[in-house]
Amino acid sequence: MQIYLAGPDVFQPDALQRAESARRLVSRYGHRALIPLDNEASTAAEIYRANLAQIAAADLVIANLNPFRGFEPDSGTVFEVGYAVAAGKPVIAYVDDDRPLADRLAGHLGCDLLHVGERLVDSEGMSVENHGLPLNLMLGIPLRIVRGGLEQALQALAAD
Template sequence: MKLYLAGPDVFRSDALAWADTARALCAAHGHEALVPLDGDAIDAAGIYAANVAMIRAADVVMANLMSFRGVEPDSGTAFEVGFASALGKPVIGYLPDAAVLRDRVAQGFGPLRQTEDGALDRNGQRVEDFGLPLNLMLAIAARIVVGDLSDALAALTRFVPHD
């Protein structure tokens, strides 16, 4: 299968080495990795178009949904998950731990204040509390795996039947 690798990994200082390792890992499982770093576009519109085309060409989106620059996943990755879901493509998201969103917010954003209507963050905004590890729009759209890309690949056959 063709697997689009969504996530903030493209921003790593060793992104090219990461991409080579990820491609090899996918190939070892019998799959082709489609990496957002692939292609020759250098402007924002070109990169967007190339990534959207790769998602369209993919059979599955594998999304690194780790916290990025805060307590939430990378916004580009969230878009890619939504786009893939709108196309009816399976999405497997992976996280380094199974903490629920409420705990993630409290740990990364400060103590929560409990009210009759639920928990509020330090800015007075409600914190979603469905016992899910992410906002429901991501946690329901993606099959969530605790671990890394290797763990998500191992879980792939459980979630997406293929020949």
């Protein structure tokens, strides 16, 4: 299989080394990694088109949906996941913490969430999803989410 690796890893200072390590790991499982850094695009529009082309060529997407620069996953990665789902591609996502979103949010805010009628709300009165999923339901429903990293996602793929 050709597997597109989505995630904010491309922003890390050691992105090239991470990409090579991921490529070797995917190869050990008998697949070929498609990594955004593989293309030679340099402008924003070129990078966008090249990434979409890689997703189109992939049989599957594995996505790092760990929080990035905040509490939520990287927005570009989330877009790529949505694009893959819309194209009918299976997506396996991995997270370090797979506790329900409401539990993680309460810990992140350092406070208890409040029950207001049937709703669960944060300290600002904003509703909090409480479906027992580790991510927003728009990710939690269509994706296979595993706890761990790329290797755990590859193990889940092998188990299927």
